[in-house]
Amino acid sequence: MTRDSGALTWQVLKDDAARSQWGGPRPKDTLVIERMGEYEYLRVPRQVANAIQRDPSLRNARFNSRGNLFEQLDCTSRSVAKSYCLQLLQKREYARQELLSKLADSGYSKDVRNDVVTELERANLVSDMRFAEVFVRSKIFAGWGLRRIERELVRRGVSLDELEGWPHAFVDEDGELERAVDVARRKHVRPPNEYAKLVRFLVGRGFAQRVAMDAARTVLGDA
16 A cells, blocks of 8 residues: 555536626536545635646645645635735725625635635725725716715625715715706706706715705706
8 A cells, every 4th residue: 555545635627517697606616535435525616626727736736634635725715815806906996895795706615705805904905995985086076976875885885884084084065066066967858847857867876855956956047
């Protein structure tokens, strides 16, 4: 008997038939663990499976215990998850919850997701405050009102209560009417009921109803 005859090995079994659905979880692949003719099957994130296949030192690894194998799998999962997050962050700022959702959709465990994103936060590579600052500026430029901005931040997992100085440090609330008027001037409404149409449009853009009403009266009065 050879010295490592009882060693565990693994092999990736690609699920080529599985395809990502738009906006849904990514498909997983199967990791086949073999020891002396006995097999165990694990579903792993496709990104992790690809990393194991690409790296000969991982692909051909042999483990002297199940614990060593799972330790390596956990280490690889965390490394790949972190690299994935860094790739995303090169393109734009992300809120903490956005990254957690991306990792969940890719199939990473809760522990891996939380630990990786927390590590990035501690390194100041992820910041809900910084994300909110960039997001608010872009949406104000796009003509969004404060209420819509608030709803979207919450939907992305940002706690407004934890944003220091919200909303005054992010949005000039006194300028909300002026922004609504500017947005309304660019909207062409046709009769009849121009006023109602314009108010509904502005409310849909996230402006408070009172602000929308005042802006509509201003724009239509100037017409």
